[in-house]
Amino acid sequence: MKTKWFTAILMTWALIIAGCTPPTKNIDTANDEGKAVMELDYRDFDKAATEMVQSMLSSGVFKKADGNRYVVTTAKIINDTMQRIDTDQLTFKVEQDLINSGQVVMTAAVGGKGATDQMVYQMRDLRDSEKSDEFKQGTMPGKGQIIAPELSISGKIYQKNIRYDNNIQQVEYYFQLRVAEIATGLSYWQNEAFIGKRGSKKVVPW
């Protein structure tokens, strides 16, 4: 009798707990009206990237005098926030639209974190190794083929926490990007996108 009661109570608890668990839902990214969060989420990166690309394209920084396209690389983007951010979340979107704009060509041979496509150098290592004989020689990348970038995009994402009042904190995020000419070191464009959030002091933004 006792075992039956115990099982019944256990099952009731299980049902209650199961009933309280919110179901998993996919985010409607086209029309996401979900609550704001103290950390940086995909909406913040979307906003920052949109602002950056709009500013870059309308500035005319990528208009080359001879009518050709600039070769561009992404240098280091420093993450100076308390969060573990892959800065590619910002740069990938920016690069994507810059390539699609038809104004620039991005290089995969060099970048702030090394080559964005390691295969560029792996194939060259293969070319110089004894396995090179296995490949049709005309299809191997030759020496002096890689085109050096002319412009570089660099920047920083940083976070500032401010005590707003006894219960509320303000978290400020600054997205800064800069386009510089590698040959001369001159900076042709720069922009800062700001995202500020206010919320409970109990929420830890990292």
Added chain:
Amino acid sequence: MKKTAIAMCVVVLLAGCYKAHDERVQVAPGVRNDSLGNNIITRPLGGIVSFVIGEGVVVNNVKEARTPEGFLEVQVSGYNQSMFKKRFDYKTDWMDGNGMLIDTVMSKWMTVSVTPKSTFTFKVTSPTADSADFRINTRIARNLDK
């Protein structure tokens, strides 16, 4: 006679020294001099009326121009008729010459906040020089601090 004089004085006091100025400079109610229709007594009433009749944002002008690089630039200007701050998101979809949607990172919801009885302007730039047309959608902005 006495009552009329007092009433006249009140009207003059309420009217203050408000003068019409250059329309390009927007001076918000409460910042500028009070007028007959907008003063410490009528303002709360105006707010109620504005809320009841559902005043909001109107778009007055949409300008298009091409940058030297060929990008289509669109500038939207409007006015917040309401006595309250209005905040909205807008998203721009870009079409190519064939009317096909251009896939771009730049088609994201961006926020505009307009103070009461003030103008607003925002500008969008197309993602490619092939962009021929655009659609701008709006929605009420949520998740913003008061």
